Amino acid sequence: MKDKKILLGHGSGGKLSHRLVADLFFPYLKNPILEQMDDSALIGKLEGELVYTTDSYVVDPIFFSGGDIGKLAVCGTVNDLAMLGAQPRFLSAGFILEEGLPVEQLEKILISMQQAAAEADVQIVTGDTKVVPHGAADKIFINTSGIGIRRPGISISGKNARPGDVVILNGNMAEHGIAVMASREGLDLHVTLSSDVAPLNDMIMKILDMAPDIHVLRDPTRGGVGTTLNEIAIQSGVGIKIIEKDLPVTPEVQGVCEILGLDPLYVANEGKVLIFCAAERVDAILHVLQTHPYGKNSCIIGQVVDQPKGKVFMETRIGGQRLIDMLAGEQLPRIC
Amino acid sequence: MKDKKILLGHGSGGKLSHRLVADLFFPYLKNPILEQMDDSALIGKLEGELVYTTDSYVVDPIFFSGGDIGKLAVCGTVNDLAMLGAQPRFLSAGFILEEGLPVEQLEKILISMQQAAAEADVQIVTGDTKVVPHGAADKIFINTSGIGIRRPGISISGKNARPGDVVILNGNMAEHGIAVMASREGLDLHVTLSSDVAPLNDMIMKILDMAPDIHVLRDPTRGGVGTTLNEIAIQSGVGIKIIEKDLPVTPEVQGVCEILGLDPLYVANEGKVLIFCAAERVDAILHVLQTHPYGKNSCIIGQVVDQPKGKVFMETRIGGQRLIDMLAGEQLPRIC
Numbered sequence: 003m004k005d006k007k008i009l010l011g012h013g014s015g016g017k018l019s020h021r022l023v024a025d026l027f028f029p030y031l032k033n034p035i036l037e038q039m040d041d042s043a044l045i046g047k048l049e050g051e052l053v054y055t056t057d058s059y060v061v062d063p064i065f066f067s068g069g070d071i072g073k074l075a076v077c078g079t080v081n082d083l084a085m086l087g088a089q090p091r092f093l094s095a096g097f098i099l100e101e102g103l104p105v106e107q108l109e110k111i112l113i114s115m116q117q118a119a120a121e122a123d124v125q126i127v128t129g130d131t132k133v134v135p136h137g138a139a140d141k142i143f144i145n146t147s148g149i150g151i152r153r154p155g156i157s158i159s160g161k162n163a164r165p166g167d168v169v170i171l172n173g174n175m176a177e178h179g180i181a182v183m184a185s186r187e188g189l190d191l192h193v194t195l196s197s198d199v200a201p202l203n204d205m206i207m208k209i210l211d212m213a214p215d216i217h218v219l220r221d222p223t224r225g226g227v228g229t230t231l232n233e234i235a236i237q238s239g240v241g242i243k244i245i246e247k248d249l250p251v252t253p254e255v256q257g258v259c260e261i262l263g264l265d266p267l268y269v270a271n272e273g274k275v276l277i278f279c280a281a282e283r284v285d286a287i288l289h290v291l292q293t294h295p296y297g298k299n300s301c302i303i304g305q306v307v308d309q310p311k312g313k314v315f316m317e318t319r320i321g322g323q324r325l326i327d328m329l330a331g332e333q334l335p336r337i338c
Numbered sequence: 339m340k341d342k343k344i345l346l347g348h349g350s351g352g353k354l355s356h357r358l359v360a361d362l363f364f365p366y367l368k369n370p371i372l373e374q375m376d377d378s379a380l381i382g383k384l385e386g387e388l389v390y391t392t393d394s395y396v397v398d399p400i401f402f403s404g405g406d407i408g409k410l411a412v413c414g415t416v417n418d419l420a421m422l423g424a425q426p427r428f429l430s431a432g433f434i435l436e437e438g439l440p441v442e443q444l445e446k447i448l449i450s451m452q453q454a455a456a457e458a459d460v461q462i463v464t465g466d467t468k469v470v471p472h473g474a475a476d477k478i479f480i481n482t483s484g485i486g487i488r489r490p491g492i493s494i495s496g497k498n499a500r501p502g503d504v505v506i507l508n509g510n511m512a513e514h515g516i517a518v519m520a521s522r523e524g525l526d527l528h529v530t531l532s533s534d535v536a537p538l539n540d541m542i543m544k545i546l547d548m549a550p551d552i553h554v555l556r557d558p559t560r561g562g563v564g565t566t567l568n569e570i571a572i573q574s575g576v577g578i579k580i581i582e583k584d585l586p587v588t589p590e591v592q593g594v595c596e597i598l599g600l601d602p603l604y605v606a607n608e609g610k611v612l613i614f615c616a617a618e619r620v621d622a623i624l625h626v627l628q629t630h631p632y633g634k635n636s637c638i639i640g641q642v643v644d645q646p647k648g649k650v651f652m653e654t655r656i657g658g659q660r661l662i663d664m665l666a667g668e669q670l671p672r673i674c
Contacts, residue, residue: 335349
């Protein structure tokens with residue numbers, strides 16, 4: 003069926019739906035739980051504290067430099083679980099397909115999901131597919147939800163930043179947003195731009211082995227580092243000071259941001275995490291990060307201060323201070 | 339903001355996103371877990387065997403006689419959990435909104451979700467909202483996933499139908515599909531048609547109190563009773579015989595089906611369940627069903643036989659037999 007297109011009947015619940023599942027979804031995603039084929043998946047008893055999350059993915063284009071909507075849908079939800087100190091275990095996947103989507107494209111996306119799920123060591127155990135008429139959706143939207151198990155002895159929350167905490171970022175900003183934007187606009191920029199989309203749970207678990215008392219973990223996705231820091235400042239009732247010269251951005255991404263009039267502080271990342279920890283943990287954490295493939299360019303970008311509460315400000319290159327507000331409007335629609 | 343429309347910025351992750359959550363989602367859906375406002379929801383320890391499911395809802399129109407996409411999104415997922423003998427506990431909700439959607443419509447949908455969640459005694463604990471440009475989606479799509487806890491001592495699966503089992507249905511067929519179809523086409527039929535969409539978990543739990551050894555529960559949604567019976571016949575490797583004169587359909591729905599050229603056996607239900615049980619349990623189950631608001635018109639529609647394995651056949655009114663196949667193509671796109 004690889005040269006075929008998705009038909010409305012593939013979402014009917016009838017014969018074509020069953021064939022789509024059997025011929026396309028199962029070869030890539032199957033596992034004993036998914037194969038139960040009942041209305042729900044029986045996942046059994048889980049010891050420990052559970053963490054639960056959901057995200058819908060509507061990225062445009064669905065294939066971009068460094069990834070596609072399938073890799074994004076698995077990594078994004080895996081990362082949201084890891085941000086609470088949880089080991090991701092089970093994912094659901096809900097597909098909304100536009101009539102006429104080439105089956106070959108869906109297959110590529112399923113292969114990406116399979117690979118990302120294998121790397122993150124999660125199982126996709128329950129799913130659903132709807133098909134809408136041509137024009138009622140744009141190619142494919144994917145929702146993933148996820149269940150993880152929080153490591154014992156962990157207390158991580160956006161509320162836990164404290165004055166004196168150091169703020170670490172595991173690498174260069176804005177790579178996902180700029181890669182998607184360049185793919186969407188067909189920009190020929192003579193530079194290599196690639197999304198940073200990646201499952202971060204392995205790296206996070208290794209950090210927690212060394213420093214289980216981390217205060218805050220959060221991935222700066224939509225809205226970028228600037229918006230995410232504002233959320234944490236508000237939730238924790240603290241000030242956050244960042245240092246402009248320490249913010250990691252590649253010259254290529256910086257250049258494209260300047261051409262497009264974007265501030266990398268507000269551009270989405272999909273393989274980055276902001277880590278807030280006590281100063282005495284910094285060396286151990288940076289060591290773990292810098293020896294991990296997803297943390298090689300990790301660095302300190304700022305610190306938590308007492309005042310002004312709920313605000314983020316930046317020490318600029320010329321020694322001034324600038325307030326960093328939350329993203330106000332919309333820079334880049336359909337970035338994830 | 340009630341006279342406003344949804345903007346791209348409401349999906350940015352920035353200020354407008356936070357305002358949408360604070361001003362619209364929280365007033366209707368909030369609970370202590372949702373209010374944690376971290377990347378994931380910490381739901382804590384859950385005793386017992388967990389059941390997990392997901393469904394995306396793309397129904398057109400989003401408001402129809404007897405319900406709307408919000409009620410559908412809660413009930414559909416609650417019912418999928420109940421079909422495995424699980425008490426639904428936690429839902430996620432992922433919204434994909436089209437730029438320009440009137441906020442007033444979103445608010446109505448959230449009110450429906452709140453009411454359905456309250457009736458089903460579930461909490462919506464984690465959510466996500468994406469906004470796509472006008473024309474990239476049709477008004478609103480909702481994904482809900484759900485976690486339930488299976489009652490101890492239960493073994494319900496589509497694989498468990500056995501020859502001799504009686505097949506019960508809790509009321510009239512095809513009401514959801516026909517109500518949506520009539521609303522979509524603006525049919526003025528001089529009859530009252532209303533979707534049967536409802537959360538069935540309370541009724542299911544009461545049945546399981548009386549008959550914990552039920553073999554199969556399944557809700558005949560997309561593809562209708564005909565397709566769902568075929569799934570069970572295949573999964574269990576049995577034959578299923580249904581009796582045409584015993585199939586419950588109101589004269590109004592039957593009439594509309596005839597006008598539209600639809601077979602009610604293949605039209606979607608959203609408040610119905612097929613129950614397979616040993617003959618000696620039938621009286622107790624029918625008693626519980628017929629005294630429950632969602633089971634008043636319950637009746638026996640057929641039985642499980644040894645042959646032909648994997649097939650469904652109907653004893654017709656004139657005494658003949660007819661093979662009932664799975665729905666082949668697509669009768670009614672975007673019915674749920």
